[in-house]
Amino acid sequence: MPPFDVPEGDPFGPHNLPYGVFSPAGSTERTVGVRLGDHVLDAGAAARALGSPYASLLARPSLNPLLAAGRTTWSDVRRALTAWVTVPAHQEAVGAFLHPLASVTLHLPFEVADYVDFYASENHARNVGQMFRPDAADSLTPNWKHLPIGYHGRSGTVVVSGTDVVRPSGQRKAPADPAPVFGPSVRLDIEAEVGFVVGVPSERGRPVALGDFREHVFGLCLLNDWSARDIQAWEYVPLGPFLGKSFATSVSAWITPLDALEDARVAPPDRTHPLLPYLDDAQDEPGGYDLRISVAINGSVVSEPPFSTMYWTAAQQLAHMTVNGASLRTGDLYGSGTVSGPEPWQRGSLLELSWNGRDPLELPEGKRTFLQDGDVVTLSAWAPGPGGTRVGLGEVSGRITASAVV
Amino acid sequence: MPPFDVPEGDPFGPHNLPYGVFSPAGSTERTVGVRLGDHVLDAGAAARALGSPYASLLARPSLNPLLAAGRTTWSDVRRALTAWVTVPAHQEAVGAFLHPLASVTLHLPFEVADYVDFYASENHARNVGQMFRPDAADSLTPNWKHLPIGYHGRSGTVVVSGTDVVRPSGQRKAPADPAPVFGPSVRLDIEAEVGFVVGVPSERGRPVALGDFREHVFGLCLLNDWSARDIQAWEYVPLGPFLGKSFATSVSAWITPLDALEDARVAPPDRTHPLLPYLDDAQDEPGGYDLRISVAINGSVVSEPPFSTMYWTAAQQLAHMTVNGASLRTGDLYGSGTVSGPEPWQRGSLLELSWNGRDPLELPEGKRTFLQDGDVVTLSAWAPGPGGTRVGLGEVSGRITASAVV
Numbered sequence: 001m002p003p004f005d006v007p008e009g010d011p012f013g014p015h016n017l018p019y020g021v022f023s024p025a026g027s028t029e030r031t032v033g034v035r036l037g038d039h040v041l042d043a044g045a046a047a048r049a050l051g052s053p054y055a056s057l058l059a060r061p062s063l064n065p066l067l068a069a070g071r072t073t074w075s076d077v078r079r080a081l082t083a084w085v086t087v088p089a090h091q092e093a094v095g096a097f098l099h100p101l102a103s104v105t106l107h108l109p110f111e112v113a114d115y116v117d118f119y120a121s122e123n124h125a126r127n128v129g130q131m132f133r134p135d136a137a138d139s140l141t142p143n144w145k146h147l148p149i150g151y152h153g154r155s156g157t158v159v160v161s162g163t164d165v166v167r168p169s170g171q172r173k174a175p176a177d178p179a180p181v182f183g184p185s186v187r188l189d190i191e192a193e194v195g196f197v198v199g200v201p202s203e204r205g206r207p208v209a210l211g212d213f214r215e216h217v218f219g220l221c222l223l224n225d226w227s228a229r230d231i232q233a234w235e236y237v238p239l240g241p242f243l244g245k246s247f248a249t250s251v252s253a254w255i256t257p258l259d260a261l262e263d264a265r266v267a268p269p270d271r272t273h274p275l276l277p278y279l280d281d282a283q284d285e286p287g288g289y290d291l292r293i294s295v296a297i298n299g300s301v302v303s304e305p306p307f308s309t310m311y312w313t314a315a316q317q318l319a320h321m322t323v324n325g326a327s328l329r330t331g332d333l334y335g336s337g338t339v340s341g342p343e344p345w346q347r348g349s350l351l352e353l354s355w356n357g358r359d360p361l362e363l364p365e366g367k368r369t370f371l372q373d374g375d376v377v378t379l380s381a382w383a384p385g386p387g388g389t390r391v392g393l394g395e396v397s398g399r400i401t402a403s404a405v406v
Numbered sequence: 407m408p409p410f411d412v413p414e415g416d417p418f419g420p421h422n423l424p425y426g427v428f429s430p431a432g433s434t435e436r437t438v439g440v441r442l443g444d445h446v447l448d449a450g451a452a453a454r455a456l457g458s459p460y461a462s463l464l465a466r467p468s469l470n471p472l473l474a475a476g477r478t479t480w481s482d483v484r485r486a487l488t489a490w491v492t493v494p495a496h497q498e499a500v501g502a503f504l505h506p507l508a509s510v511t512l513h514l515p516f517e518v519a520d521y522v523d524f525y526a527s528e529n530h531a532r533n534v535g536q537m538f539r540p541d542a543a544d545s546l547t548p549n550w551k552h553l554p555i556g557y558h559g560r561s562g563t564v565v566v567s568g569t570d571v572v573r574p575s576g577q578r579k580a581p582a583d584p585a586p587v588f589g590p591s592v593r594l595d596i597e598a599e600v601g602f603v604v605g606v607p608s609e610r611g612r613p614v615a616l617g618d619f620r621e622h623v624f625g626l627c628l629l630n631d632w633s634a635r636d637i638q639a640w641e642y643v644p645l646g647p648f649l650g651k652s653f654a655t656s657v658s659a660w661i662t663p664l665d666a667l668e669d670a671r672v673a674p675p676d677r678t679h680p681l682l683p684y685l686d687d688a689q690d691e692p693g694g695y696d697l698r699i700s701v702a703i704n705g706s707v708v709s710e711p712p713f714s715t716m717y718w719t720a721a722q723q724l725a726h727m728t729v730n731g732a733s734l735r736t737g738d739l740y741g742s743g744t745v746s747g748p749e750p751w752q753r754g755s756l757l758e759l760s761w762n763g764r765d766p767l768e769l770p771e772g773k774r775t776f777l778q779d780g781d782v783v784t785l786s787a788w789a790p791g792p793g794g795t796r797v798g799l800g801e802v803s804g805r806i807t808a809s810a811v812v
Contacts, residue, residue: 018628062432091688114562119645141643147577148587151645152558152652159609166611168730171553171682184680204563205572206812231730237547239525239557240646243730246558248610276577323650324470324574324637325810329562404611404731
């Protein structure tokens with residue numbers, strides 16, 4: 001079957017066209033690729049062959065130039081790509097630049113500037129609150145319904161799907177221990193999240209309004225915020241998570257442009273508390289996205305977190321992140337926070353799925369509370385597309401390897 | 407007086423030679439400069455004129471190539487520069503590339519990769535603990551003496567000395583308020599810190615040992631971690647500071663190489679708790695630095711924090727930051743945390759100096775608890791140098807401007 005004839009119902013059909021960076025077989029050169037079914041289009045080469053003005057944005061080793069180009073250009077490039085892969089007259093010229101997906105090497109698709117992680121699922125925050133503050137009157141902290149809680153993570157350890165994750169070592173201390181002990185984490189976890197990629201920068205001192213979200217954010221990806229719960233528990237008071245998170249954060253190799261997700265937009269859950277004006281989206285277009293996530297360990301699906309249940313939207317997170325005048329840069333990445341739905345089988349972390357280790361998961365290869373060396377965790381997702389199609393998100397996968405420190 | 411004849415006792419004499427990035431008068435081109443007294447040497451131009459092999463590291467718009475070059479090259483370049491500005495035979499050739507400091511524009515000297523901030527002064531941590539947890543049995547959290555507490559900050563808003571700082575707006579909520587309110591911060595503060603600049607990267611999964619500090623860290627600078635205490639207090643539980651800090655962090659325009667600070671090395675305070683092996687520096691060379699910091703508001707010195715009192719050293723911070731396998735990149739910056747000595751006049755924040763607003767400072771222009779619009783805060787410092795000299799650190803200064811959001 002020729003590459004253009006993507007099977008009907010393929011979630012990576014011409015209605016999707018996510019962007020990545022790849023090297024063809026036998027080459028180490030990086031260039032922008034667009035996924036079409038089980039092929040990758042060398043977008044820069046195709047642009048050059050067709051005399052497109054976008055070659056200068058696409059024949060590049062990272063998505064950053066395209067990210068910086070702005071919303072009008074994003075739409076124009078997407079329209080051009082759609083034509084190249086759907087108009088029969090172009091297919092012969094473009095066909096020469098299609099590579100089988102299995103033959104290429106996929107890279108981190110953009111240079112990560114700042115990385116911020118949020119905490120926007122009410123179900124997740126309540127689950128964590130119940131586990132760690134069982135005596136509190138409310139499982140949410142007092143600020144939770146007033147602002148999207150977030151913090152900065154380590155951008156230098158954001159890695160692309162497929163990269164092994166070395167089990168981190170560090171200090172941990174159980175309440176009964178007289179002093180902390182050192183060693184490989186024994187409570188290594190995942191967090192199933194969605195990551196948003198900033199394209200257009202903003203000026204320091206100038207907040208980005210809720211309504212300007214689409215002017216700045218180019219697209220989204222799946223994100224696994226690996227977490228060492230034992231390290232995190234001992235270190236995080238009073239300044240937040242640090243080494244419990246900073247060893248690795250995995251993102252998918254494909255960035256789905258927001259333009260591909262128009263049919264997935266949904267209203268977020270009803271707000272239970274009045275919001276300050278800079279966060280109040282009651283009059284805005286729907287700010288949520290209906291993304292159906294699957295979490296698999298060694299191929300067994302253990303959870304299906306629904307992104308539509310997130311209390312805070314990506315637009316609210318962007319408005320909050322900049323309301324103090326913090327500027328944005330091309331390549332800023334922010335995670336939604338762990339996606340957990342209301343049902344037990346919709347939880348986005350092993351901490352919640354095993355209820356802090358009390359209820360092990362039954363996998364074909366044995367019981368799991370937290371991750372064992374050799375485990376492979378894969379997040380995948382799809383969203384409703386035009387005309388009943390599905391828009392696939394690139395998967396994010398990572399295998400745990402033994403700690404380098406003994 | 408010719409530029410080479412730096413007055414005896416000048417803290418920026420040829421024993422110092424800090425690095426920065428500047429544009430000469432009338433130019434927007436950036437290049438590496440080395441400070442000599444009240445002049446700046448265009449180091450790349452001098453290197454070229456003298457046929458030095460280091461021209462390729464110095465005729466650059468940022469310090470990053472020099473930072474990445476490694477410890478042997480750092481020493482070699484410093485030796486070469488010392489010769490150029492002290493050996494009479496070179497002075498005529500080199501003299502043509504000296505610019506009066508007052509005539510040049512100074513830039514952020516390196517591209518900041520990740521920015522981490524620590525919390526390493528016991529006096530500061532105890533002062534904050536007493537103010538905010540007055541009923542706690544210990545003013546330190548249980549982890550404080552076991553690990554250097556740190557968290558990631560926003561690298562995209564690190565700015566060079568002289569850059570105005572816009573007063574941030576945000577949410578705040580006093581305990582008695584029924585709901586949060588929005589507006590310009592009314593508790594805008596400073597944190598007097600020292601920043602360490604990473605030159606040589608490390609591999610993901612491979613911790614950097616205590617003894618390898620000097621292989622990775624190039625030098626240090628003064629750092630002002632501007633802090634909006636009201637925003638911070640409302641947002642920081644449970645994931646740490648975010649918008650209370652992310653609007654701006656100022657660093658000095660000059661990076662002092664560690665090689666210039668050999669005579670300033672001192673042992674850190676006695677450790678009161680046993681340390682895990684990866685942090686135990688009892689058998690190592692002295693890990694502290696005797697830096698005498700001054701904090702001035704509108705020209706009036708309000709505090710003199712002694713860096714020698716810091717409990718955790720920069721080498722311990724680096725070992726901790728990487729013990730989980732987190733990698734380093736060229737341009738990583740980490741702050742020491744607020745430097746506060748044991749005496750009231752040695753405190754490095756207005757929060758402490760005014761004891762949470764209870765005891766206003768008396769300045770010639772009026773009382774201050776926190777900063778007012780128009781206030782200029784300047785941190786300066788010196789360290790003991792060879793033969794009784796002083797090694798000056800570049801000052802870090804910033805003026806508060808009115809909030810952009812009303």
